[in-house]
Amino acid sequence: MSEFDALLVLSFGGPEGPDEVRPFLENVVRGRGVPPERLDAVEEHYRHFGGVSPINARNRELIAAIRERTDLPVYFGNRNWHPMAEDTVAQMARDGVRRALVFATSAYGGYSACRQYHEDIARSRKAVGDGAPELVKLRHFFDHPEFVAANADAVRAALATLPAEVRDSARIVFTAHSIPTAADAAAGPSEEGGHRYSEQIADAARLVAADLGVAEHDVVWQSRSGPPQVPWLEPDIVDHIEALHAAGVPAVVVAPVGFVSDHVEVVWDLDNEAADRAAELGMGFARAATAGPDPRFADMVVELIAEHTSGAPERGIGSVPRAGCTVNGEPCAVNCCLPARRPSCPR
Known part of the structure; x- marks a missing residue:
């Protein structure tokens, strides 16, 4: 070697x-x-x-x-x-x-x-x-067994903090940083060998949910920025919490599978904005740790x-x-992961 x-x-x-x-x-x-x-x-x-x-x-x-x-x-x-x-x-x-x-x-x-x-x-x-x-x-x-297992155990630990009466009916919601939909599409579909971010996020969430034995889960997005007329990946985590509440879901566990460690976007968007909105709605809320x-x-x-x-x-x-x-900084393919519009989201 x-x-x-x-x-x-x-x-x-x-x-x-x-x-x-x-x-x-x-x-x-x-x-x-x-x-x-x-x-x-x-x-x-x-x-x-x-x-x-x-x-x-x-x-x-x-x-x-x-x-x-x-x-x-x-x-x-x-x-x-x-x-x-x-x-x-x-x-x-x-x-x-x-x-x-x-x-x-x-x-x-x-x-x-x-x-x-x-x-x-x-x-x-x-x-x-x-x-x-x-x-x-x-x-x-994103699909390495150790990464999946660390995320799954973080969700288990978060679930354990919820009150017993809502724990079994809590919804598992995976989050990742939103990006413009055009930038996501620029990677190309997986069946053509692309490395589309949203598909990898969804696959990681699926693997963690399978480890947990959870039949249903959601993948949502956070931390969008930029002009409102530019489409980004949706739904937003806070909007989704509101929709879950309207559907009668009593509690939510938010798992930031799209991040490997905490930074200000994670702790602000989830531990403040999302947690505060859940509290206002009377929902149980727990945030899983990042895997790092x-x-x-x-x-x-x-x-x-x-x-x-x-x-x-x-x-x-x-x-x-x-x-x-x-x-040496050369991408794995000439057109791999090119942005349709360079992201402008400060963390």
Whole structure:
């Protein structure tokens, strides 16, 4: 097998103090024409949590867990906030890293979930120049058995917090970040080998529900932004909670299967907006944890590494396509995961 001498954990990034919020958001939307008033609204969400997103802390915890499981040096870089990917790749070059694997903290295909990480890799290598290490991005993992099991157990734990009288009739609702419907369609249907984000989300939800033994579940969306005239994936989580209430459902467990760790969108949209609306309606509400803190998630990352370093078999139990590894920021296909309209959603 080919030799690799490091792992780069590549993520979205988030502020770690009030003074970092606005610069972070400006990085997220740079060049996209997002009006200042939209940033003002999102900035308030961050300030509700003291200007700190949980995402960097969760990633550092993941890195510590990976380091316990592998001898490879593990580096940390972000798209939008420190440590920036360009700076990290430069440090890797100074440390003599020549060939590294890249674990991007998204399980799925699509522009923001996958192709934009290819762009991050290519941009970072270009910034470093001729001495940049070769970077090989690990595959999608939405249907990996460890990811599915961690999400299923998180739902079980959330269900256990509901009052006994509504627990058995609670509806399991899976959520993921909404994207424009045109961007989702741009990936192509799965029967043509596409990596359509919405299909992968639905497959992951199906697998988790099957692990739970749940006959029925819902897949809904959250965190949409952009002009109201642009169609995005629906229904929205809050609208769906209202519809479930109207249908007589007494309680809901919300499982953010589209996210691998908490960040401000998860804790604001679900723990505040969705939870508050359920409380107003008198519904039982529980939010499942994301999979990232579960020890099996780090185990999975090490398995993905082993596919490249020791020829370990590729494990996946889904029914829709996923992309394999990519090198130096080149996407797995020329037209894979192209956005019809570049997303403009600050987290």
